[in-house]
Amino acid sequence: MPRVQLPAVTPKRRAWNKGRIVGQKRSLLPKQVWAIRARLEMARNLRDLLLFNVAIDSKLRGCDLVKMSVSDLVRDDRVRERVSVIQSKTRRPVQFELSENIRKTIAEWIKSAEMSGCRFMFPSRFHDRLHISTRQYGRLVRDWVAAIGLEPSGYGTHSLRRTKAAEIYRKTGNLKAVQLLLGHSKVDSSVRYLGVELEDALSIAEQIDI
Structure with a gap:
């Protein structure tokens, strides 16, 4: 009896985004920024407070934020x-200002025992890493927003990254x-990043009289 060759069956890979909510993440509202900031201040968690504040002020991508050195600031x-x-993705420079309160926190943080001998602003608490990873940073962000009742x-x-830019x-x-x-x-990139809608553009246009 001749053997029948059956077609090979390739197992389906699980979709990377199965069970996850994907898409553009929301920016924080000013009251939410202050709520997270207040919690970190009350906890006296200087590293995370500074990480949060510099993230808001700098508008840097996570990969650039976590690698900031003491000499950068x-x-x-x-x-x-x-x-x-210098952004690692585009190799283009980006500038930002640090508020007086953040500068005071930086001055306090770099003099703390936790920063003794550290070259990076946000050292990891895992001994095999010089600074926190983007994955660690992502977990911290999720913890911060969950702590104030957000999903x-x-x-x-x-x-x-988007919060201060959206407010501006x-x-x-x-x-x-x-x-x-x-x-x-390109400005087009900023339009897409902020999710600017036609209604927003029309509202701005209505305010301009020439």
């Missing part, structure tokens, strides 16, 4: 008011400024 024992960082699946590290856009409608602050090469 401090020069000649003084905390810089303005900082410039963690709707937020991520890009929520912090809401208050000024200046996409060019947002483009420069986010380090995007």
